Amino acid sequence: MQSPDDERRVGMTNDAIAPLLALVGGAFALWLVLFGAYRIDRPDAVGIATATVLLVVPPLASYYLAMEATRAVASLAVRIAAVFALALAWLVVQRAIVYPAFGFVATFGESAANLVLLPTFGIAAWFGVRALRYRRRLSQALALQAQTELRLLEAQLAPHMLFNMLNTVYAVLLTDRDKAVPLFLSMAEALRHVVDRTRKPWIALRDELDFIEHYATLERARHPESVAVRVDAQGDLDVPVPPMLLATLFENAVKHGRFDDGTLEVDVQVRVDEARIVLAVENRVPSSAPAAGGLGVGHANIRQRLALVYPGRSRFDADLRDARHRAVIEIVP
CATH class of the missing domain: 3.30.565.10 (Histidine kinase-like ATPase, C-terminal domain)
Structure with missing residues (x-):
């Protein structure tokens, strides 16, 4: 039976796309929560909520996509290293575009989070999704095996009973x-x-x-x-x-x-x-x-x-x- 890393299919599958759709829904929910929290005392609540979502969700989605899309062409160590390199690229882009656009000032803590926490969370999310998919496939395989065993067991009974019934009818025919x-x-x-x-x-x-x-x-x-x-x-x-x-x-x-x-x-x-x-x-x-x-x-x-x-x-x-x-x-x- 295949392990999660034994598959060699290039590209995205329906199972892999589903978490991304969930992430889009989560991003919208996050924006609503942030907007609701900031609008009480901040006139720029829309901008802050939007900037926060842009700083978190696209990088997180890209880390998951990088792990999923390259699983057939690169080893696990290379993929993880690529994710952290991608995190560095995201930090450069955010400091050059997103931060100035919304008037943010990059702090050491935010930079550390972007470089370490977000890619780590993206990698962990990929492993979690793979584990759930493997568990589901294993359950399906076990269910199919059990169904096959049941059919074999039931097949044992039919000729057994037929033989006994024919013996009974034959005995009556004789008398x-x-x-x-x-x-x-x-x-x-x-x-x-x-x-x-x-x-x-x-x-x-x-x-x-x-x-x-x-x-x-x-x-x-x-x-x-x-x-x-x-x-x-x-x-x-x-x-x-x-x-x-x-x-x-x-x-x-x-x-x-x-x-x-x-x-x-x-x-x-x-x-x-x-x-x-x-x-x-x-x-x-x-x-x-x-x-x-x-x-x-x-x-x-x-x-x-x-x-x-x-x-x-x-x-x-x-x-x-x-x-x-x-x-x-x-x-x-």
Whole structure:
């Protein structure tokens, strides 16, 4: 990644011009302040305010411009030396033109300020602007990197869920082909959620619940008497959440909570209020199921996505007690 001095573009950029526009506005504000201060007891308040602005603003702008316009053709030391040489030239011009025009007498303190303080401030302003621009670009790069990581994480889930759904439909086809058509429709709706919704950074929480209902329909068709999926949702279900967050918890529960005889019990609980969003999925587990910390892609995916989307504002817990696995996501919006 480039550092502030790694760029090699000659001339001015829009980012560099913006501080100059701010300086023009500041010069006008300075003139108004000086005029307001002097007009009370000085008849030449306009001249004094104008002279002061001319002595300060043009040199300051030229120092910033010198640092910006020559950054691609000169080293930092040469540019700084050029700025102080420019300050000496400004002092000569001011003593020859500005001071006599307004009847000023140059003092040692004013000369020192023109030679040292103003160029130093101009150089510091250039460094400050460069640092702000670099920080903004760094933030943009990090945001793009995080967005790319999210897309990769979401892409992990689509083939994973498709494989599980196809297995379910295939199992039903082997035993009862008449049930296959409505199952294909449910699978199409669930896959539409996976494909379409994951293209968006945020979706309504109720869309996640719709996906769970379609997925549950597939599971019930496979084992009508053995599958129990219960959903308890309370609060504002239109609250935006990242796609496939609750859906991943549910899919993981289905995958690791199915018994050999087809028994499956999953409870989904959603609570939304102004302070937090709680998404919980609990399921019975067979003795052959992995431990809470070893549920593979699903849990690892959720942890990484939460860290990217809600840094410091989310928590994910999963534990296994009394043959029941419970996974909980807590989010501070």
